[in-house]
Amino acid sequence: MYKSVAITEDEQWLMLSLSEGTDGNELQCMNIRNQTQVSSFALLSKGFDINQDFIDNVDGKFLVYTNYKAPNYKVVSIDPQNPQPNNWITLIPEKENKLDGVHRVGDKLICNYLVNACSKADVYSLNGKFESTISLPGLGSVSGFEGGRGDNTTFYTFT
Numbered sequence: 369m370y371k372s373v374a375i376t377e378d379e380q381w382l383m384l385s386l387s388e389g390t391d392g393n394e395l396q397c398m399n400i401r402n403q404t405q406v407s408s409f410a411l412l413s414k415g416f417d418i419n420q421d422f423i424d425n426v427d428g429k430f431l432v433y434t435n436y437k438a439p440n441y442k443v444v445s446i447d448p449q450n451p452q453p454n455n456w457i458t459l460i461p462e463k464e465n466k467l468d469g470v471h472r473v474g475d476k477l478i479c480n481y482l483v484n485a486c487s488k489a490d491v492y493s494l495n496g497k498f499e500s501t502i503s504l505p506g507l508g509s510v511s512g513f514e515g516g517r518g519d520n521t522t523f524y525t526f527t
Contacts, residue, residue: 375400376425377517381448383422384409392416395432397448412451424472424517426494431459431477433470438462443470443477443496459496473515473522478502480510489513489524 370387380401387393394416396409412430413420419441423431429445436444436453443460459477460467466482476499481488487510489502504510505526512524 374422378425381425381430382409385422386416388416392419395420395422397430399448410448410451412446412448413453421470423470423477429457431470431472431494433467440465441467443467443479443492460492471513471515471522472517473513474517474520478513478522480513 370389372385374383375381376383380399382398382400384396384398385393386396392415394414395412397412398409413432413434413436418434418436420432420434420436423433423443425431426445429447432444432446433441434444435441440462442458442462444456444458446456460479463481465488468480468482468487470480471478475494477492477494479490479492481490486507487504489504489510491499491502493499508527510524510526513522515522
């Protein structure tokens with residue numbers, strides 16, 4: 369069993385990802401500010417049949433990158449009080465091209481898509497509204513786009 373743990377930038381949530389191998393993982397969370405819950409993790413997304421990554425928490429909800437009912441991936445909002453998949457809200461729907469990763473930088477989500485073996489980077493608001501496509505210097509691969517809530521600048525690598 370593989371385990372990874374992360375803490376949210378606001379230091380309210382401890383996020384646990386469990387995996388039995390290289391494909392599929394389960395997400396759990398713990399509100400470390402809530403003294404009655406600190407002793408245990410709550411199940412956020414069960415099972416090892418899907419891939420999912422925690423992006424951030426916004427207004428009490430978790431932004432998650434997932435391939436649940438979306439082989440090319442999508443971004444959903446999950447309420448930790450009602451984490452069942454039928455309660456998930458799709459913010460950025462699955463597209464024809466694979467969503468390779470999502471990063472939060474300030475009040476934006478930068479989505480890296482794989483298009484004909486090359487990267488395309490789109491910028492969305494935190495509620496999933498498309499804003500722009502980042503102009504890249506040509507055909508190639510892009511990575512990076514790291515940042516935090518207070519950042520209005522990010523950097524990337526292009527090869």
